[in-house]
Amino acid sequence: MTAEFWVTQAFNGLSYGALLFLLASGLSLIFGVMRIVNLAHGSYFMLGGYVGLSVVWRTGSYTAAIFAGALAIALVGAGMERLFLRRLSGQTLGQVLMTVGFALIFQDLALLIWGGDPYSIQAPAALQGVLTAGAVRFPVYRIFMIVVAVGVGAALWLALDRTRAGAMIRAAVDDREMAQGVGINVPVVSLAVFALGAALAAAGGVIGGGFIGVYPGSDFEMLPYAFVVVIVGGLGSLPGAMVGSLLVGLLDNFGKALFPELSYFTLFAPMALILALKPTGLFGRV
Amino acid sequence: MIDRRIAAGAAALALAGLVAPTLPSYPLTLLTQAAIVAILAMSLDVLLGYTGLPSLGHAAYFGIAAYAVGILATETQVGFIGCLLAGVLLATAAAALFGLLAIRATGVYFLMITLALGMVVWGLAFRWVSMTKGDNGITGVPRPELGLPWNLAAPLPFFYFALVATVLAWAALGVLVRSPFGLSLKGIRESETRMRALGYNVWLHKYLSFVISGLFAGFSGVLWAWYNGFVSPVDVQLVTSVEALLMVALGGPGTLAGPALGAASIVFLKNFVSVYTKRWLLILGAVYIGVILFAPRGVLGAFRRGR
Numbered sequence: 001m002t003a004e005f006w007v008t009q010a011f012n013g014l015s016y017g018a019l020l021f022l023l024a025s026g027l028s029l030i031f032g033v034m035r036i037v038n039l040a041h042g043s044y045f046m047l048g049g050y051v052g053l054s055v056v057w058r059t060g061s062y063t064a065a066i067f068a069g070a071l072a073i074a075l076v077g078a079g080m081e082r083l084f085l086r087r088l089s090g091q092t093l094g095q096v097l098m099t100v101g102f103a104l105i106f107q108d109l110a111l112l113i114w115g116g117d118p119y120s121i122q123a124p125a126a127l128q129g130v131l132t133a134g135a136v137r138f139p140v141y142r143i144f145m146i147v148v149a150v151g152v153g154a155a156l157w158l159a160l161d162r163t164r165a166g167a168m169i170r171a172a173v174d175d176r177e178m179a180q181g182v183g184i185n186v187p188v189v190s191l192a193v194f195a196l197g198a199a200l201a202a203a204g205g206v207i208g209g210g211f212i213g214v215y216p217g218s219d220f221e222m223l224p225y226a227f228v229v230v231i232v233g234g235l236g237s238l239p240g241a242m243v244g245s246l247l248v249g250l251l252d253n254f255g256k257a258l259f260p261e262l263s264y265f266t267l268f269a270p271m272a273l274i275l276a277l278k279p280t281g282l283f284g285r286v
Numbered sequence: 287m288i289d290r291r292i293a294a295g296a297a298a299l300a301l302a303g304l305v306a307p308t309l310p311s312y313p314l315t316l317l318t319q320a321a322i323v324a325i326l327a328m329s330l331d332v333l334l335g336y337t338g339l340p341s342l343g344h345a346a347y348f349g350i351a352a353y354a355v356g357i358l359a360t361e362t363q364v365g366f367i368g369c370l371l372a373g374v375l376l377a378t379a380a381a382a383l384f385g386l387l388a389i390r391a392t393g394v395y396f397l398m399i400t401l402a403l404g405m406v407v408w409g410l411a412f413r414w415v416s417m418t419k420g421d422n423g424i425t426g427v428p429r430p431e432l433g434l435p436w437n438l439a440a441p442l443p444f445f446y447f448a449l450v451a452t453v454l455a456w457a458a459l460g461v462l463v464r465s466p467f468g469l470s471l472k473g474i475r476e477s478e479t480r481m482r483a484l485g486y487n488v489w490l491h492k493y494l495s496f497v498i499s500g501l502f503a504g505f506s507g508v509l510w511a512w513y514n515g516f517v518s519p520v521d522v523q524l525v526t527s528v529e530a531l532l533m534v535a536l537g538g539p540g541t542l543a544g545p546a547l548g549a550a551s552i553v554f555l556k557n558f559v560s561v562y563t564k565r566w567l568l569i570l571g572a573v574y575i576g577v578i579l580f581a582p583r584g585v586l587g588a589f590r591r592g593r
Contacts, residue, residue, distance in 0.1 A: 037342075037397055039528070084575065092394055093340045094578045097535060100528045101574025108567035220524065224405050231398055261416060264409020272406055275399045276387040 004135045009253050015142035017249020018149030019211065022204030023222060024229035025156060025241040026197025032173035032236020033186075033193045036085060037092065040099040041201055042223030043106035048073045048202025049214035050114050053121055062124045062210075069206040070199040077198025081191055107219060116216050121209035141210060148207060152200065153242055160238060169193060173236045201226075225252070228271045234284025243282060295456070295543040303449055311441045316557050318445045320550035321452040322509045327533040327545035328459050329502030334531070335539030336463055337495040338475030342397045343404025344530050346384070347377040347500040349522030350407060351507030356424035356517035357417065366430035373508035374501060380407070381500020385493050404527055411519040423518025427511050444513065451509055452546075455502055459542055462498065471495050472540075536577050 027041045051072045052065035059065075080102060088094040123141055131138045160166035171179040172189045180186045205214070212218070229248045233240025248267065255266030274282065302317060309317070330344045351373035358364040358372055384403045391399050411418050418424065429438040436443035462468050470491055473481045482488050511517050520526065529552065537548030555573065560566040 035394055037394060037401075039524075084579075088578065092397060093334075093531065093535065096340075096342065096397065097528070097532055097574050098578045100525075100532075101571040101578070104567045104571030104574065106571075108565055108571065111567075112565070224408075224524070227398070227401060228405075231402055235394075235398075261414050262410070264413050265406060268402060268406040268409050272387060272399070272402050275395075275402060276390070279391045279395050279399070 005257075007136050009257050010250065011136075011138060011142065013250035013253035014246065015145050015249070016253060017245040017247075018146045019204055019208050020225055020229050020249055021149045021241060021245035022152060022207065023201050024226045024233075024245055025153070025238065026200035027226050028230045028233065028236055028238070028241040029169070029173075029193050030197040031230060033169060033176075034081075034085070034190050035090075035092070036095050036099070038099050038197075039096060039223065040080070040103040040106065041197070041226055042219035042221070043103045044073045044077060044198045044201035045205040045208065045222050045226075046110060046214070046216075046219035047076065047106055048205030049121070049209040049218065050110055050205075051202070052206030052209055053114070053119050053214050056121055062121070062127075065121065066203050066206045070203040073202030073205075074195040074199035078191055078195040081194040085194075086187065086190075103219060103223075107216065110219075111216055114214075118213050118215035119209070120213045121206060123210040127210075145207060145211065149245075152203075153238075156238055165192075224268075228267060231281055232271050232274055234281030237281070237283040240281055240283030291541070291543055292460070295546070299449065299453060303446070306445050306449075307442060314441045314445055316554060318441070318448045318513055319557075320553040321445070321448040322506055322513055323530075323533070323553055324452055324546035324549040325455045325506035325509070326503055326530050327537070327549035328455060328542050329499050329506060330530045331534045331539055331542060331545040332459060332463065332471075332502070333495055333499040334534050335541065335545070336468060336475060337471045337492060339492065339496070340397055340531065341388075341400040341496075341499070341527070342524070342531070343384075343400035343402070343407075343527050344499070344503055345522050345524075345526035346404045346407040347381050347503035348507035348510065348526070348530075349411060349517075349519075350380050351377040351504035352511040352514075352517045352521050353411060353418060353424070355508050355511035356427045359427050359430075359511070360424055366432055369430060369512075370508055373511070374504045377504020377507060378497060378501040381497045381503075385496035385500070389489060389492050389496060401524065401527075404522070404524060408519060408522045408524070411522045418519075421519060423516055423520075425516050427515045427517060429512045429515070438512070448509055448513065451505070455505060456542060456546070459502065463542065467491070467494070475540075532574060532577065536581070 023041070023045050026044075027038060030036060030038055030041075048069040052069035055065040055068045056062060084098060084102075085095055088098060127141050127144050129140045131140060131143070160170060168179070168184045168189050171182070171184055172186050172193075176186055179189075208222075225248060229241060229244035231244075232247060233242070233244025251270065252263070252267050255263040259266055306314060306317065326344070326348055330341065333339045333341050333344075354373040354376045355369045358369050364372070384400070388396060388399045388403065412420060414420075429444060432438065432447075438444045438447055463471070470481065470486055473486070474488055474491055478488055481491075507521070510521065533548035533552050534545040535548070536551060537544030537546065539545070556566065556570065559569050563569070
């Protein structure tokens with residue numbers, strides 16, 4: 001266990017946490033506003049990756065892929081919310097089963113359209129190098145992921161904390177009925193938050209496509225991570241999603257490196273413990 | 287009403303038992319599968335339908351028992367009784383432990399914590415390779431020797447074995463939900479605060495319901511390992527837990543026969559559709575959505591007030 005090992009693993013954990021933040025921040029916001037346990041959130045990540053892949057194949061533009069993936073999946077998410085989930089407001093179990101139904105359909109559609117082969121999204125040349133500091137190597141793409149996550153996190157925080165729309169979202173998270181009562185159009189806020197959450201997950205999928213690839217099954221593989229982040233951080237809390245992502249990214253990396261056989265256990269057991277001690281998560285409110 | 291339901295269920299089981307010898311082996315194995323999965327659905331219904339707690343990690347107990355049987359039956363010489371006891375007891379112990387963590391939470395938080403605990407088990411099944419063989423799963427789990435003239439390796443005797451097990455589980459759970467204990471569970475489902483005010487120990491009732499539910503899920507898992515001869519992380523994954531919820535929702539929570547019927551429907555649907563088309567996931571997904579949209583009473587009747 002040299003110093004390089006710790007630095008490398010910490011850096012890897014940090015960059016993985018950055019990817020998780022893109023996925024989980026949207027899930028957390030959606031949960032906060034609508035109290036929906038969205039099991040289709042991993043599907044947004046996977047579908048975003050596939051849409052991005054197709055855009056890269058057609059246009060060759062990585063930037064266009066990120067935005068096209070985010071936009072396309074935002075529409076998918078908005079459709080799901082507006083046409084289906086809204087009817088089930090307050091019916092927890094019905095919502096869970098419905099989002100599972102969508103997740104299965106998305107999984108099969110992706111298989112139908114893009115086939116079963118794993119792909120990787122080609123990152124621009126500028127993001128492909130490796131920086132070295134002494135014996136430690138830092139892939140530029142991982143640094144890029146961290147930069148994106150920090151940027152998105154800062155933008156989300158500013159938007160939630162400093163803008164009128166953000167105040168409306170926070171009001172809807174705190175108390176849906178009161179927010180409605182003071183004249184906030186909560187259904188529109190819900191729709192917007194759902195679309196935003198789906199878009200963030202999809203953008204994460206495109207960026208993740210250059211890192212872990214785009215493949216069938218990535219939806220249900222990423223979903224547990226997103227849930228762990230949200231549960232640990234606290235449902236509906238942006239700082240919670242930040243801290244949770246960081247924690248989960250690090251735990252996962254060190255778990256895999258130090259106890260490969262128990263790696264999922266080292267991730268999930270602390271979460272179960274946090275939940276048992278503080279059911280609302282680290283930053284969550286009831 | 288209740289007696290009529292029991293009579294209908296008994297008639298269906300008797301009919302299944304009578305026609306079984308005339309069936310080709312494929313429908314017979316599906317019927318066996320339906321009988322075993324029906325126990326899982328009924329066990330979840332004790333929690334979901336009668337106590338009002340939607341568990342999103344029920345496959346954990348099913349899977350723990352299946353893994354216990356898989357490991358014991360392939361690595362050691364433990365026989366029928368040993369495997370059965372080990373599987374059921376381990377599942378019950380896991381439910382007893384998880385219940386301590388989960389019962390504190392209500393509503394959506396209960397869903398989340400059971401989901402999380404289910405994932406702990408899935409993570410172990412997937413990665414604890416030296417014990418569980420990881421993604422490859424445990425193959426060649428032998429069916430037990432009962433010391434009786436019938437060989438359970440053949441489809442027909444094993445079907446009757448599973449049928450008897452299902453009848454026993456149904457009867458036991460039927461007695462449970464009609465007992466004073468079962469009635470107080472229903473009371474908790476309807477109004478926790480009122481039951482507390484009446485002096486009932488709500489936490490203990492919920493906890494016992496959780497543990498009993500885990501016990502029967504474990505029983506189902508033991509049978510599953512014998513039936514399938516193969517145990518893998520698929521048996522403990524989230525989708526399996528959700529499928530159990532769908533079975534209960536489809537049949538109607540709060541009735542034992544309903545979830546059993548729901549289980550049989552899903553087993554037959556999955557297998558028949560996958561014969562005719564590769565797109566069975568698409569159809570299964572549509573079934574989820576259709577059930578929620580068009581059969582809300584079966585699905586949500588018990589949950590209209592729940593959050």
